[in-house]
Amino acid sequence: MEESRLLESEGFQVFRTIGHGQFGQVFLVHRPEVGFVVAKVMDTSNFDQNEWDVAGILKDVPPEICPFFVRSILAKQCDQMTIILMEFANLGNLQRIIDANIDIPIPIIRVIMQQLLYGLFYIHSKGIIHRDIKPANIMLHSPPGSGRVITKIGDFGEVKIKKRIDYLTLMTQRGTLPYMPPEMFLALDAGKVQADSNVDIWSLGITFYQIVTHTFPFQTQSTFMEQYKKTGILNRPPSIKDKNLWDLITQMLKFDPKERISASDALKHPFFTSYQAKKEVTEEQFKLVQLALEAQRNGNKEITQFDTNDQFVFPLTEVQKIIGNVDPNSEMEQLTPFEQITQMLVDLIKKISKKGSTEQTHQLFEMGIIQTLTQALKNKDKYLQSSIQETFTNIIQKGWKQIKPSSSSSSNLQQLLSLPHPYLQILERDGIIKQIIEIILINKEIDIKNKNEAIKLLNVIYIEGFKIPSDLQKQLIEQLTFASKSDDEDQQKYALEALSYLSFNKENHDIIIENDGIEIASGFIKEEIDGKDIDSVIVKYSLLLLLNLVTFGNPQTIQLIHSE
Incomplete structure (x- = not known):
């Protein structure tokens, strides 16, 4: 529950819990x-800093070079908790396929193995040892509309980074017991052991054995390890009929790690390179390759070498035959159509409002963009709220340029100061200003950043200090003066900035004074004079609040400030 609240406070919409363990929740x-x-x-x-170091090593690897591992996006430490963001795989993990207990055709076994061996080869080439390869840590992802599935090695929480790729490294026993190689399993009491990337080869070999047979090569792991150590013989199960497949698995499951095949050599094994392998391609694989080649000819730069090589093409239809008619787009469909449209359009509209010409921005206003997006402010997504308000501010700031000062003896500035904002009447008529105050400013669930955006937006609209609808005026100013006395500095800054903007308009003065606005601002300035460590932003807006009350206030207000 605490974790969900933290994510929501960071602007995320939490859909569901994927998993949990001793180190946290996903x-x-x-x-x-x-x-x-x-x-x-x-x-x-x-x-574990190692997990983030791996992200640093792999973060600049484009998918066209190697799409077969889960990429980390960012890590953020929030007080006692850390959030790590990673790619989402929309079909779950490989364990789902194994648990279905359905025999998989050799061409599909081959493509799963080839994808994973390539992913393992790539991370090993970067000096990364995963140490916990198992079906639950291998994710399945189908890019929407592609009809293909990509297997991805994930969960780098047990990773070891080698300083020298060609040397053994001292490491603690990590991983999951059934997938743990002999050098780790038989030295569980030793604490640490000299090992290398071949630990991952064994774990992946056990995974491949499971994919084909739906079982482990042992019933009791300790007995198996002792016997295997003596005989060096791995019994071939009846279900593995392909001799090249069995040869590759046995080479991956050599007892002596020095004798195990490497990932790079495994990719050259006859199971992948023989004439038989080239011939055993399904009709769906062939069809997907042709579609990818056609897209590439038509200029689609997202098509990779793996999309046009049938040995790497894993059809979505094959996964659906095994685990049912899964839909890769099901998560996106949980968003309402309005949310989907908003997510795609807000950033585009924001860019136009920021970088477009005054005429383009004015067209956005005339099209009713502000009226439409105001409804989206009710969305709890903090990023959307912030982007929408920034878009409003951009449009409204450029609205001033629509005014063409007439030629007269008075200066352009004087004319502008005497005119209301050209959009003000429409914004007030359509109730948009009131909605911004109700949805953002008075709502206690809204974060400070978005409240600040709203305050700046209203300040742009009202050059003489923004006006608040009479039924909300008292409530908002009471909230702001209360927040200015908070122990939270961010709350104080936001509240004092808002009050300083409100104080430009003398219609707000009486309620500011009734709620101790003068005493609050004076108190911060006195503390600064007394040498206390007061944030300069708090001092700035305290001074501006008092200055506006003096400049635009009546004699009684000025007398109150003098007495303070």
Whole structure:
């Protein structure tokens, strides 16, 4: 529950819990700027820097070079907890396929193995040893509309980074027992053991054995390890009829790690390179390759070498035959059509409002964009709220340029100061200003950043100090003066900035004074004079509040400030 609240406070929509363990919980979340991602939330004391170091090593690897591992997006420490964002895989993990207990055709076994061996080859080439390869840590993802499935090695929480790729490294026993290689399993009491990337080869070999047979090569792991150590013989199960497949699995499951085949050599094994392998391609694989080639010819730059090589093409239809008619787009469909449209359009409209010409921005206003997006402010997504308000501010600021000062003896500035904002009447008539105050400013669930955006927006609309609808005026000013006395500095800054803007308009003075606005601002200035460590922003807006009350206030207000 605490983890969900933390994610929501960071602007994420939490859809469901994906998993949990001793080190934290994993959630499927959404935020418009990153889309659907996986958020791993853990106690900061359990955060392993190695996991983030791996993200640094792999973060610049484009998918066209190697799409077969889960990429980390960012890590953020929040007080006692750390959030790690990772790519979302929309079909779950490989364990689902194994648990279905359905025999898989050799061409599909081959493509799963080839994808994973390539992913393992790539991370090993970067000096990364995973140490916990198992079906539950291998994710399945189908890019929407592609008809293909990509297997991805995930969960780098037990990773070891080698300083020298060609040397053994000292490491603690990590991983999951049934997938643990002999050099780790038989040295469980030793604490640490010299090992290398071949530990991952064994674990992946056990995984491949499971995919084909739906079992482990042992009933009792300790007995198996002792016997295997003596005989070096791995019994071939009746279900593995392909001799090249069995030869590759046995080479991956050599007892002596020095004798195990490497990932790079495994990719050259006859199971992948023989004439038989080239011939055993399904009709769906062939069809998907042709579609990818056609897309590539038509200029689609997202098509990779793996999309046009039938040995790497894993059809979505094959997964659906095994685990049912899964839909890769099901998560996106949980968003309402309005949310989907908003997510796609808000950033585009924001860019136009920021970088477009005054005429383009004015067209956005005339099209009713502000009126339409005001409804989206009710969305609890903090990023959307912030982007929408920034868009409003951009449009309204450029609205001033629609005024063409007439030629007269008075200066352009004087004319502008005497004119209301050209959009003001429409904004007030359509109730948009009132909605911004109700949805953002008076709502206690809205974060400070979005409240600040709203305050700046209203300040742009009212050059003489923004006016509040009479039925909301008292409530808002009471909230702001109360927040200015908070122990939270961010709350204080936001509240004092808002009050200083409100104080430009003398219609707000009486309620500001009734709620001790003068005493609050004076108190911060006195503390600064007395040498206390007061934030300069708090001092700035305290001074501005008092200055506006003096400049635009009546004699009684000025006398009150003098007495303070």
